[in-house]
Amino acid sequence: MPEPIEAEFARPPIFNTAQEKHLQHEPRGDLADDPDAGYSPSPTTTASPSVHNHGTGAELEAGEKFSIVTFEAGSGENPKEWTRGKKCAMPTGDLPGTAKSLHVSGEVINLSICVFVLGFGIGPMVFAPLSEIIGRKPVYMISMFFYFMFTLPSALAKNIGTMIIARLIAGIASSAPMTNVGGTIADIWDVEDRGVPMGVFSLTIL
Incomplete structure (x- = not known):
């Protein structure tokens, strides 16, 4: 067999x-x-x-x-x-190693995580109404471009100031998909069929 x-x-x-x-x-x-x-x-x-x-x-x-x-x-x-x-934990990266290479304390390097999350709160206030004015696709494309460009300093930054500013902008840019996907799903799915696609999307983010 x-x-x-x-x-x-x-x-x-x-x-x-x-x-x-x-x-x-x-x-x-x-x-x-x-x-x-x-x-x-x-x-x-x-x-x-x-x-x-x-x-x-x-x-x-x-x-x-x-x-x-x-x-x-x-x-x-x-x-x-x-x-x-x-086995199930999601690591945030080598924060101690980054702190050592940039010569800063653990509290300061943790600020790079805080400002990234802060960007999640700032971005939706702009991207949600903007997607209704200029369309969702331009918002996705532009925000993902900035997310990619300002994620690079996580590996290339030579000082903590560059790292923190880049992380803030990356956090703002990465909030666009989470903000606008709900609207995109509403655009292409009827109300009675919207639950499963929205649940699948929410699960992938979680």
């Missing part, structure tokens, strides 16, 4: 089809006997993390390489051992 297609996505193959067939029919003694091979029939206890690179061999095509990464059990570095809360 062929393997269901879901298994391909749940367990992406490391090797190509020819390599898989070879590994299924050949004994793995060469890997099991090699302490540097990264293969172990039992749970691994190698140092964390450990990467082993292997070059050509009977099981590989010419010039092809593969890496096996292992983690020490209980080290906390294996993502599969993380708690459900940590």
